[in-house]
Every structure is written in C-alpha cells, then in structure tokens.
Amino acid sequence: MKDLIQVNNLSKTYGKQRGIHNVTFSIAEGEVFGFLGPNGAGKTTTIRTLMGFLKPTSGQALIGGLDCWSQATQIKRMVGYLPGEFSFDPNMTGAQILSYLGHLRGGVDQQYVKQLIERLDFDPAKRFHTYSRGNKQKIGLVQAFMHKPQLLILDEPTGGLDPLNQQEFNKMITEVSTAGQTVFLSSHILPEVEHTCTRVGIIREGELVRVSEVSTLKDLKQSNILIHFTAEPELAWFNGLPGVINVQREQHGHALLITVQGEQQAVIQAAAQHQAISMTTHEPGLEEIFLRFYQKETRPDAIAI
C-alpha cells in the first residue's frame, strides 16, 4: 500500500514552549492509525500541523504527496477533520450548520448525512449553544464524515460521547476503513484505539516514542486481578502460570492479588479449579502504562512497547 501521510522529522515549538520534536511516521492508504498520548503530549500540535493550521518549525508533513503547509488548500479537499473542540455560531441549529458546511463542501449525499444523524442519535433541530459537549461532538463527527473523504483526521473523536454512541462510532470507523478511506485519530484512552485501530503511534512529551501494531500493545497491558477464595489460597497455584508476573497475599480475607501481562486465561482457569468466589480485574489506562515504564527507565527509546 502507498503511504498517504508522511511525516518527516517534524518539529513545532511555540516560542520557547515545547510542542513536538522530530516526529517521523507514515500512514498507508486505507489504514486506521491511532495517535496515543497523555494530555499535553503533542497530539493536537501534530494534527494542526497536518491540517496546515500551524507552520512547522522544521521538518515536513505530506498528505498524498502534497505539503501540509504550502498546499493546505488542496489537502483540505481530501480531508474530513474533527477538531479537538468543535465550535460554531451559537445561534445556528445543528441542521443549519450541517447544511451550511455541506454546501461549502459541495457534492454531499444528503441521504448519507441523514443516516449519520440517525446513527449517532443526534437532534439537529436545536441551536448550537444549547447542545451538550457530546452533541457538539456529534455535529463535528457528521461534518467530518459527510463527504466521504479520502482521509479522516479526528482529534479525540469520542470525547463526550456515551458508550452507545462510542460503539456506533467504532462501527463507522470500521465501515469507512472497509470502503478504503484512511483514518488518523488521536486519543489518550488505550481501549478506544484497541477497538478501532490497526497501528498506533505513541507520543510523549513531544516525541514519538514508538509506532506499533495494536496487537503488540495489547501484549504490553498489565492487569491486576484480585481473587477471593473460600479458604486460605496458596501462591504456588498461580506462580509460574503463563503471563503471571507477580502473586501476593492480601492482608484481609482469603485473597490473592495477581499481576498478569497479556492474556488472563491461565489465571481464570486456575482460579476456577481452586473454587474462587469472586474476581475483580483492574486494567491500567495508558498513563499508568507510561508511568510503569518511567519507573523502570527514563530514556524514551527504552520504553518496551
């Protein structure tokens, strides 16, 4: 597959403030790529540079072989863009905003717009200023998808959406990907990208620390499982099982706290064999994963993702 996005040694500083530093990655046509990082890592800066809203301090970003700064107008024709916070004239209704943006684009299939509105359970009759964050996000999503762009660039697309809408959004991403459209989306939530993306780039403090297949990232995930038993359990029941990193006794009750990397199947089977009466799993968010690796080693290139 040909690369649709190419980012080469891209840096952007805000005066003396750090933005992003020497970011390099590429995204193939038809790929769903997740850009992951904690708050302030540089996701929006990268996206705004791709959209031609920010001029790179050094390096270059290309979309479809076009320069994101000097050929931004041509690029915008190919792209559906959802900004981090979608904002519009507060007195216009959702329907008016979508009609206005549709006409500005031209060639928008109104039937498809109607479908998107229904799928996201959005009421377009209200004025923009009365919408909740989630509803504003829904208009932002409809306008990004409505012209079936070759490339979707979505900055934190599920912010404010309830779980049902998030599921619908995931389906929309799968569908556009099947149709051959390319997606670049940012997030700070690991499970969100696990469901939609094939590959992820991880940015930390302005630097891209890793680009990985999502399957590799899943293997990295550690979970803490608290298991209660009817009688005093033995550490040996779990020590040495596939994926088990640590087993420790809890002070109260007949319980063990087990740390597992990757699949939990072996632990679940052993717990069932020893008459476990309850099991609670805590899965870390992205920031916790980062923190874990910070503790081990501070060099970004040493992060074992």
Ligand SMILES: Nc1ncnc2c1ncn2[C@@H]1O[C@H](COP(=O)(O)OP(=O)(O)OP(=O)(O)O)[C@@H](O)[C@H]1O
């Ligand atoms: N307009 C600006 N002026 C000065 N510094 C900025 C500006 N925009 C971003 N920054 C700085 O650049 C860095 C990266 O910010 P950016 O908004 O790109 O991160 P992000 O990963 O999108 O974070 P979030 O998830 O919080 O939106 C941060 O240190 C931020 O303070």
